[in-house]
Amino acid sequence: MSRRRQIYEGKAKILYEGPEPGTIIQYFKDDATAFNAQKKGTINGKGVINNRISEFVFTRLSHIGIPTHFIRRLNMREQLVRQVEIIPLEVVVRNVAAGSLSKRLGIEEGEPLPHTLIEYYYKDDALGDPLIAEEHIACFGWASNEEMQDMSAMAIRINDFMVGMFAAVGIRLVDFKLEFGRIWDGDYSRVILADEISPDGCRLWDIASGEKLDKDRFRRDLGGEEDAYQEVARRLGVLQEDGPSEVADINLHRKLRGKK
């Protein structure tokens, strides 16, 4: 593709100006960070896999009526999406205690929660994305009451759908993070799902073995992150109709690691 204007480079993605006004190209990198970028590394092939997994999930979500920014996948590492004004919140949905919830409240990891929890974090790297209450969101005007209602209703529907989708392939959806954005039509705006949904922002545990199939492998130095991401993609069936080079790449990785 010819030279394009870069709009933003994040920790896992680069955003370029899209071909038409109101569109953006999301490029998925192999870079991985954790603990607010204090830990940095690479997960080989992650960008290719996350592009596919996110395409798959966003497409399925749009089929159940969730409005999303996804337009279409362009190539192995890029997708065309609608340009949105990102709402500066990370919306975390939890079904099972893990990660920062377990740490903060002393609940053992793996303990099922009595009901689904939605948490909000303020998206600000300098502050380390602090946990906030809905009161803070209203007080500082980060989102309106109506937007909060729309986001929480969507988060619950997304969770119900994704719990089933992953359970069908033997994966327990422990928790995940969502980001939403506004699209404007004159003075009127509405909220749509943005960013990505991939093993970078979900906790995915194999139902049978409890094995972690997500970015915790990288965060906690467990190793095998490439295989884990590939396993999620394979189970969802998103690596099957790939172009020859993509399959060859992935087969090569597996061969190098002594797999079939």
Ligand code: TMP
């Ligand atoms: P936490 O337990 O560390 O708060 O993470 C909850 C979920 O949110 C987990 O699935 C990972 C995801 N997450 C992100 O996608 N980005 C982040 O910056 C953090 C802290 C968590």
